[in-house]
Amino acid sequence: MEKDRVGRNITLRDIAERMNLSVTTVADALKDRPNVRVAPATREAVRQEAARLGYQPNVFARRLVNRRAGNLIGLVSKRFSGYHIRERQYTQLHCALAETEYELAFVSAAHQERLAEAVNGFLRLQPAALLWATEWKDPPALEAALTEYIEAGGIVVSFDDDRDVPCDSVVFDEIEHAELAMRHLLELGHRFIGVGLDEWPHGLHAQGVFRALTACGLDPERHLRFYPSGDWHDFEDGTATAEAWLAQADRPAAMSLFNDRKAAGFIRRVTDAGVRVPEDVSVIGHDNENFCPYLATPLTTVTRFESLIVETALELLRDRLERRYVGPPRRRVIRSRVIVRASTAPVRGPGT
Numbered sequence: 577m578e579k580d581r582v583g584r585n586i587t588l589r590d591i592a593e594r595m596n597l598s599v600t601t602v603a604d605a606l607k608d609r610p611n612v613r614v615a616p617a618t619r620e621a622v623r624q625e626a627a628r629l630g631y632q633p634n635v636f637a638r639r640l641v642n643r644r645a646g647n648l649i650g651l652v653s654k655r656f657s658g659y660h661i662r663e664r665q666y667t668q669l670h671c672a673l674a675e676t677e678y679e680l681a682f683v684s685a686a687h688q689e690r691l692a693e694a695v696n697g698f699l700r701l702q703p704a705a706l707l708w709a710t711e712w713k714d715p716p717a718l719e720a721a722l723t724e725y726i727e728a729g730g731i732v733v734s735f736d737d738d739r740d741v742p743c744d745s746v747v748f749d750e751i752e753h754a755e756l757a758m759r760h761l762l763e764l765g766h767r768f769i770g771v772g773l774d775e776w777p778h779g780l781h782a783q784g785v786f787r788a789l790t791a792c793g794l795d796p797e798r799h800l801r802f803y804p805s806g807d808w809h810d811f812e813d814g815t816a817t818a819e820a821w822l823a824q825a826d827r828p829a830a831m832s833l834f835n836d837r838k839a840a841g842f843i844r845r846v847t848d849a850g851v852r853v854p855e856d857v858s859v860i861g862h863d864n865e866n867f868c869p870y871l872a873t874p875l876t877t878v879t880r881f882e883s884l885i886v887e888t889a890l891e892l893l894r895d896r897l898e899r900r901y902v903g904p905p906r907r908r909v910i911r912s913r914v915i916v917r918a919s920t921a922p923v924r925g926p927g928t
Contacts (some may be wrong), residue, residue: 586632771834
């Protein structure tokens with residue numbers, strides 16, 4: 577780089593002056609997508625000169641000038657911390673997009689009812705696309721905002737849940753997730769099973785439990801015992817469930833806990849009380865977290881395939897951004913499987 581350039585950033589004007597071109601022509605030549613107003617030879621010459629001078633584009637200045645964010649992808653969520661699975665998914669998204677021309681921006685709000693307002697504000701930047709990862713039921717105002725955005729040509733890809741808007745989606749089958757865990761315990765002969773569930777008979781997990789039991793001709797009211805789910809992703813909640821279980825004379829000989837952390841907390845507490853896992857109680861978790869094989873009693877669990885969920889969402893997103901696909905909304909379903917380890921075993925005795 578020339579001596580008179582040392583100590584300050586190279587600008588578009590610097591390149592334009594050296595090549596006797598307008599700043600507009602230089603800017604168009606350096607855009608990621610070819611501009612028909614710039615001849616290919618000129619475009620290549622500008623790019624070579626920019627590289628020689630060490631030019632680095634000012635992304636923030638570009639947005640201020642253009643009043644848009646064409647390389648920005650918004651990640652819409654009600655929260656970005658406190659839920660370990662979401663945190664890992666968001667880290668994976670960030671790392672994947674960091675290798676492309678696109679940047680990831682988080683769009684959230686302190687309260688659910690303010691989320692639509694935050695999304696509308698972000699959409700005024702004209703982003704390249706939105707990834708939609710909010711959990712549970714979204715407010716109608718948010719669904720309306722995103723539907724309007726899609727109808728105007730915007731790109732939205734949701735993951736982990738079904739939506740009421742016409743967008744591409746990656747759906748994790750929560751019903752099957754719960755059903756597989758219950759079916760595993762039933763196949764081991766268990767007929768009196770505890771579940772960390774306080775949404776009966778509603779909710780996706782409840783539907784999976786019900787489906788597994790009724791397929792065996794069993795009455796859920798007779799063959800299940802419910803334990804409040806509480807803060808369902810917390811180790812301490814598993815400890816609380818264990819305290820309730822230990823206090824009962826007629827304890828279920830199997831437990832299906834809808835989170836590996838809760839299952840781990842449960843196992844630790846009952847083991848400290850002299851209960852043997854799986855000889856006295858079988859325990860199955862959900863999600864197949866990294867620590868499951870390394871517990872004192874390796875945990876049987878149902879996998880979530882969270883990385884596959886993110887990879888599939890990115891694949892759908894790239895198809896839209898690169899216009900490899902322009903058709904109607906697509907839906908991809910990610911299914912579970914049971915990972916059998918040492919925390920479950922056939923029932924001892926009659927199993928009732």
